[in-house]
Amino acid sequence: MGVDWKVCQLCEETYPDCGPTQFCEGCKTTFCGYCKEAEIGETCPLCRYEMVTPDAVLAWAIVKYKLPPKKELEELYRKDMLAKETSDETQ
Ligand SMILES: [Zn+2]
Ligand SMILES: [Zn+2]
Numbered sequence: 001m002g003v004d005w006k007v008c009q010l011c012e013e014t015y016p017d018c019g020p021t022q023f024c025e026g027c028k029t030t031f032c033g034y035c036k037e038a039e040i041g042e043t044c045p046l047c048r049y050e051m052v053t054p055d056a057v058l059a060w061a062i063v064k065y066k067l068p069p070k071k072e073l074e075e076l077y078r079k080d081m082l083a084k085e086t087s088d089e090t091q
Pocket of ligand 2: 010032033037
């Protein structure tokens with residue numbers, strides 16, 4: 001019998017299963033009891049979409065789907081937008 005250590009998804013701290021924890025009714029996820037940024041009431045910041053910012057989503061997608069770095073994506077986006085503008089003019 002040992003203590004289960006878990007990683008809090010909000011502050012990324014490890015915390016013992018037996019220690020104080022906070023539970024989100026929305027996603028049924030347990031967070032550590034010390035999370036200040038969490039302020040978990042009935043739902044956590046993830047459920048309230050507070051953490052789902054365009055920057056956070058992009059950073060996640062780059063790692064998850066092995067996309068080029070943000071700078072490169074911005075360059076590709078810019079080129080694509082410029083190309084679109086030129087093709088629109090010819091129509
Ligand atoms: Zn939640
Ligand atoms: Zn935490």
